[in-house]
Amino acid sequence: MPTDPVLVVHGGAWAIPDDMVESHLRGVRDALAAGWRVLKRGGAALDAIEEAVVIMEDDETFDAGRGSFLNRDGKVQMDALIMDGATLRAGGVGCVERVRNPVRAARKILSESPHVYFVGEGAERFAAEHGVELCKNEDLVIAREVERLREYQRETVAQGSSSAASSRSGKDGNDMFAPVISHDTVGAVALDRAGNVAAATSTGGTLNKAPGRLGDSSLIGCGCYADNLSAAVSTTGWGEPIMKLVLAKWTADRVSAGNLPEWAAQEAMNYLKQRLNGHGGIIALNARGQFGIAHNTPRMAWACKTVKKEEAGVERSAP
Ligand code: ASP
Numbered sequence: 001m002p003t004d005p006v007l008v009v010h011g012g013a014w015a016i017p018d019d020m021v022e023s024h025l026r027g028v029r030d031a032l033a034a035g036w037r038v039l040k041r042g043g044a045a046l047d048a049i050e051e052a053v054v055i056m057e058d059d060e061t062f063d064a065g066r067g068s069f070l071n072r073d074g075k076v077q078m079d080a081l082i083m084d085g086a087t088l089r090a091g092g093v094g095c096v097e098r099v100r101n102p103v104r105a106a107r108k109i110l111s112e113s114p115h116v117y118f119v120g121e122g123a124e125r126f127a128a129e130h131g132v133e134l135c136k137n138e139d140l141v142i143a144r145e146v147e148r149l150r151e152y153q154r155e156t157v158a159q160g161s162s163s164a165a166s167s168r169s170g171k172d173g174n175d176m177f178a179p180v181i182s183h184d185t186v187g188a189v190a191l192d193r194a195g196n197v198a199a200a201t202s203t204g205g206t207l208n209k210a211p212g213r214l215g216d217s218s219l220i221g222c223g224c225y226a227d228n229l230s231a232a233v234s235t236t237g238w239g240e241p242i243m244k245l246v247l248a249k250w251t252a253d254r255v256s257a258g259n260l261p262e263w264a265a266q267e268a269m270n271y272l273k274q275r276l277n278g279h280g281g282i283i284a285l286n287a288r289g290q291f292g293i294a295h296n297t298p299r300m301a302w303a304c305k306t307v308k309k310e311e312a313g314v315e316r317s318a319p
Helices: 018-040 045-058 102-112 120-129 143-159 161-166 239-244 247-256 261-276
Strands: 006-014 078-084 090-096 117-119 186-191 197-203 224-226 232-237 280-285 291-295 299-305 310-313
Touching: 006 018, 006 045, 006 232, 006 280, 006 291, 018 045, 018 186, 018 299, 018 310, 045 078, 045 102, 045 186, 045 197, 078 102, 078 224, 090 102, 090 120, 102 117, 102 120, 102 197, 117 120, 186 232, 186 280, 197 224, 197 232, 224 247, 232 239, 232 247, 239 261, 247 261, 247 280, 261 280, 261 291, 280 299, 291 299
Parallel strands: 090 117
Antiparallel strands: 006 186, 006 299, 078 090, 078 197, 186 197, 224 232, 232 280, 280 291, 299 310
8 A cells, every 4th residue: 555755855064044044944944845846746755865865966055065064174074864665775976076966976876875874986987887976176165164163273273172161071081072153054854655665864974073084974764764664864963972982773663663753863962962962953754654853952944745744943842
């Protein structure tokens, strides 16, 4: 029996300021529309999330594709993962600098490679050989981000790194590395008419990160996971704690144990906060079309659509 499709997307979790709410909402709604077009005509969840994420990678509002945060050297360095809940096939790219849409490269890996994960130059070569458009790194860098990095590095030097770190230190010591600004990573989870779920996450990572630093977003089970038997999950937020908790898989496991995705998503945010003083947001969807959206940051950009209704927002209260 065909299943009713569901699509949920996010565009990062942080204290999105009032004057940026509109662009975030527009971005997640556009992504939703692109993904829904695929689901509506009976297309696969995998195709729907790819199209949704491409829209947000191309949207400079978000920390993915063009407009991503810059690393310490002033370069865009991106990570992405896509995963198919029906087969557990996955494709990931890490630290790519010349791929306009990292999720497209990740999808090619999923579909056309015996391997699961490519990084750096090898990932770019694989992408080019499989028809994914490459670009110059400068094409992905925008003035807003050059200014943001400059400002951040100026402040860090002015404060001195030790006092900057101690002013941010938390009870467990992890907090001293917490990025103080935004998280605009993007992600999508979908359920298609065939009853399959899929998930994707794409990011430029954290501001001023060390070159070669890989976050949670593209790591299987950390920033993204999909299994028809549990759930499709995408996370955003401070990557290091999310990675240590393998949070996407942690959440999917709670769903396969019989909990609702809504509960599991909220629990994941509580766990992240309590265990490592981490912050972020999460979307989770099971193959019955039940989903959860949660964040422990002041705001998170999200949008969701079912055959009955469409919603979008920058806040989601706990169930
Ligand atoms: N989780 C991402 C990372 O740490 C950042 C984000 O979600 O904004 O790379």
